[in-house]
Amino acid sequence: MTLRIALDGMGGDHAPGIVVEGAALAHERDPGLGFVLFGDEARIKPLLERRGGLAGAVELVHTPDAVAGDAKPALALRQGRNTSMRLAINAVKDGRAAAAVSAGNTGALMAMAKVVLRTLPGIDRPALASAMPTRKDPTVVLDLGANVDCDPEHLFQFAVMGEVAARTVHGVAKPRVGLLNVGTEEVKGDDVVRKAAAMIRDSRLPIDFKGFIEGTDVTSGAVDVAVTDGFTGNVALKMAEGTVGLFATALKESFRSSLGGRLGYLFARHALAGLRHRFDPRLYNGAMFLGVNGVVVKSHGGTDALGFSTAIRVAVDLVRKGANDRIIEEMHAVTAALEPAPKATVSAS
Amino acid sequence: MTLRIALDGMGGDHAPGIVVEGAALAHERDPGLGFVLFGDEARIKPLLERRGGLAGAVELVHTPDAVAGDAKPALALRQGRNTSMRLAINAVKDGRAAAAVSAGNTGALMAMAKVVLRTLPGIDRPALASAMPTRKDPTVVLDLGANVDCDPEHLFQFAVMGEVAARTVHGVAKPRVGLLNVGTEEVKGDDVVRKAAAMIRDSRLPIDFKGFIEGTDVTSGAVDVAVTDGFTGNVALKMAEGTVGLFATALKESFRSSLGGRLGYLFARHALAGLRHRFDPRLYNGAMFLGVNGVVVKSHGGTDALGFSTAIRVAVDLVRKGANDRIIEEMHAVTAALEPAPKATVSAS
Numbered sequence: 220m221t222l223r224i225a226l227d228g229m230g231g232d233h234a235p236g237i238v239v240e241g242a243a244l245a246h247e248r249d250p251g252l253g254f255v256l257f258g259d260e261a262r263i264k265p266l267l268e269r270r271g272g273l274a275g276a277v278e279l280v281h282t283p284d285a286v287a288g289d290a291k292p293a294l295a296l297r298q299g300r301n302t303s304m305r306l307a308i309n310a311v312k313d314g315r316a317a318a319a320v321s322a323g324n325t326g327a328l329m330a331m332a333k334v335v336l337r338t339l340p341g342i343d344r345p346a347l348a349s350a351m352p353t354r355k356d357p358t359v360v361l362d363l364g365a366n367v368d369c370d371p372e373h374l375f376q377f378a379v380m381g382e383v384a385a386r387t388v389h390g391v392a393k394p395r396v397g398l399l400n401v402g403t404e405e406v407k408g409d410d411v412v413r414k415a416a417a418m419i420r421d422s423r424l425p426i427d428f429k430g431f432i433e434g435t436d437v438t439s440g441a442v443d444v445a446v447t448d449g450f451t452g453n454v455a456l457k458m459a460e461g462t463v464g465l466f467a468t469a470l471k472e473s474f475r476s477s478l479g480g481r482l483g484y485l486f487a488r489h490a491l492a493g494l495r496h497r498f499d500p501r502l503y504n505g506a507m508f509l510g511v512n513g514v515v516v517k518s519h520g521g522t523d524a525l526g527f528s529t530a531i532r533v534a535v536d537l538v539r540k541g542a543n544d545r546i547i548e549e550m551h552a553v554t555a556a557l558e559p560a561p562k563a564t565v566s567a568s
Numbered sequence: 569m570t571l572r573i574a575l576d577g578m579g580g581d582h583a584p585g586i587v588v589e590g591a592a593l594a595h596e597r598d599p600g601l602g603f604v605l606f607g608d609e610a611r612i613k614p615l616l617e618r619r620g621g622l623a624g625a626v627e628l629v630h631t632p633d634a635v636a637g638d639a640k641p642a643l644a645l646r647q648g649r650n651t652s653m654r655l656a657i658n659a660v661k662d663g664r665a666a667a668a669v670s671a672g673n674t675g676a677l678m679a680m681a682k683v684v685l686r687t688l689p690g691i692d693r694p695a696l697a698s699a700m701p702t703r704k705d706p707t708v709v710l711d712l713g714a715n716v717d718c719d720p721e722h723l724f725q726f727a728v729m730g731e732v733a734a735r736t737v738h739g740v741a742k743p744r745v746g747l748l749n750v751g752t753e754e755v756k757g758d759d760v761v762r763k764a765a766a767m768i769r770d771s772r773l774p775i776d777f778k779g780f781i782e783g784t785d786v787t788s789g790a791v792d793v794a795v796t797d798g799f800t801g802n803v804a805l806k807m808a809e810g811t812v813g814l815f816a817t818a819l820k821e822s823f824r825s826s827l828g829g830r831l832g833y834l835f836a837r838h839a840l841a842g843l844r845h846r847f848d849p850r851l852y853n854g855a856m857f858l859g860v861n862g863v864v865v866k867s868h869g870g871t872d873a874l875g876f877s878t879a880i881r882v883a884v885d886l887v888r889k890g891a892n893d894r895i896i897e898e899m900h901a902v903t904a905a906l907e908p909a910p911k912a913t914v915s916a917s
Contacts, residue, residue: 291755354814364750367758401713401802406640409716409799434806438814447803450758453750454796455804457783462811465703465787466847470819473843474836483836487822490829494822498815 221253224534225307225316228258229285230323231520235259237322239266241527243273252535255316257282257303282306286327288520295327296334304328308335311513318514318534322527325517329365329508336513339543341550345510346377347517348384350503351456355440359385363506364453374398374415374446379549380509381444382426387540388533394443397432399451407431423556424549463498501526505533510546514538570602573883574656574665577607578634579672580869586671588615590876592622601884604665606631606652631655635676637869644676645683653677657684660862667863667883671876674866678714678857685862688892690899694859695726696866697733699852700805704789708734712855713802720763723747723795727768728898729858730793731775736889737882743792746781748800756780772905773898812847850875854882859895863887
């Protein structure tokens with residue numbers, strides 16, 4: 220059976236080109252996919268015609284409206300009812316698509332997803348989660364900026380959702396979950412992280428909770444899920460991304476700096492291809508909106524077709540592995556555990 | 569005239585060896601330095617004797633006590649009155665040394681520095697600041713973990729102190745200052761960062777304030793000073809450090825993965841030496857305790873002699889460039905600007 224994904228054809232720096240090409244790559248890899256693609260017909264149709272194999276798998280829905288990259292979320296929500304982004308999310312709501320993928324404005328996408336799809340039962344706030352390369356397997360990090368202020372309850376819910384994402388999307392049988400802090404000792408940090416740690420520990424969920432972790436524990440692969448508030452997560456992830464870019468540029472400059480460097484690169488270039496692959500941000504593209512009642516994935520705005528196809532794969536994995544059903548089950552178990560036991564006797568009040 | 573630095577001879581994973589060797593390196597580079605070194609005489613004396621050139625520049629003060637690496641700060645403060653760490657800080661207080669350097673327990677060192685030396689006028693809380701490699705010159709990042717919860721006033725004071733550190737220690741004529749946030753637009757972030765940004769902008773200080781910056785702006789070298797709370801700063805710096813380690817290890821593995829890789833490394837190794845130098849954490853060692861009424865520098869606990877000598881250099885720079893006097897002046901200007909203008913008439917109340 221075809222799995223249909225709704226695509227925001229106009230979101231991102233290089234739309235609609237990368238959206239069509241990304242869909243084509245995803246379809247080559249997985250011919251069981253179909254797409255409903257929203258955007259400017261005049262610009263998208265010629266692109267689809269060049270990709271003959273894809274045409275049969277795509278339903279193109281014309282809309283001239285698009286959300287600007289710098290639009291304020293609240294404004295995009297009110298005035299953007301006919302935008303390609305909004306229509307893609309509506310398609311998930313209406314059951315015309317199993318998931319939506321957009322490379323557009325993150326804030327607007329989150330606002331629309333929350334309002335149109337609502338949150339899952341038991342979840343107060345959706346979180347933005349993404350995979351990050353480590354010494355071992357990729358680690359799911361959340362929240363990456365959807366919630367700058369967090370209560371312990373929110374961090375607790377992020378832990379539950381992140382664990383499900385690592386289990387379903389990454390296929391980790393028993394994900395190890397850590398809570399980011401300034402040190403690993405129990406006394407470290409502020410009230411929020413200490414209370415969140417207690418909530419995770421006291422819950423009866425079968426989460427393999429490793430307690431507090433530090434920034435270096437994420438890159439070392441000590442956990443499969445790293446939980447933090449959206450402010451810290453956003454700054455830390457961007458600083459880590461920037462560091463990869465900084466190191467990669469410095470490496471290139473070193474190879475170019477002398478004859479020995481240039482010769483060395485010639486010999487080593489095949490050996491170094493694996494390195495490039497391992498840190499290729501396009502292979503880590505696709506931030507999951509966890510906690511939304513529907514699957515929505517945000518692609519990096521500046522990515523290319525390969526990166527966009529990775530974001531589509533993340534959405535497909537979330538759908539096929541039933542991640543949202545797992546989150547609902549876990550949160551249901553939490554709620555049941557928190558409810559007081561039924562009273563043995565009934566008093567006449 | 570000799571500039572005397574107090575050294576905690578027993579702090580750090582490889583003390584007292586790296587302390588003596590680090591002092592020797594610093595003294596070779598700068599014969600105008602002298603040291604008062606606190607620690608276990610039986611262990612330190614033989615090390616000093618092996619470094620004949622250094623002996624004349626060192627006054628060794630015996631103490632058998634040392635702060636444990638995992639000691640709680642409050643306990644170290646109460647029970648550690650005769651520790652090598654405490655005596656080094658006392659030496660600054662008593663004027664026997666111009667600065668103290670320790671590779672020991674960060675929390676204990678901060679607690680002792682605050683209690684013994686107090687904070688500078690106008691500064692509520694000292695901050696931990698360090699240099700970080702970027703695409704251009706190093707950037708001062710603060711706070712790195714001394715203050716997990718911050719008010720706008722604290723972030724404002726960090727901006728003032730970080731600017732002075734970039735000017736004095738790094739010699740930047742007009743440091744550009746940025747406030748870390750989840751985006752660069754004015755509406756981004758929480759109340760704390762928005763109010764802090766307004767305070768910096770509204771102050772009459774001649775700070776070149778670039779407003780909000782993102783994590784990638786630190787690594788790109790867009791600012792000379794990046795201000796954030798201690799929670800975010802600690803997690804982000806450690807994640808960036810971990811990323812450098814991750815990339816460096818993956819690079820080594822790539823070179824070793826094939827004959828081409830090994831040959832390439834042979835040709836390129838001189839070209840790559842510059843890369844290693846540029847990201848060498850030992851050359852960025854030495855976190856400044858800004859805002860303390862005295863100069864205290866924290867070396868990484870796991871560093872070697874070269875790293876410890878860098879921490880000594882940071883302390884020397886802070887002293888020679890009069891960083892604390894500059895901070896006092898700036899904070900005085902802030903206070904003066906905030907005071908109401910004198911009234912023109914006096915009412916009889």
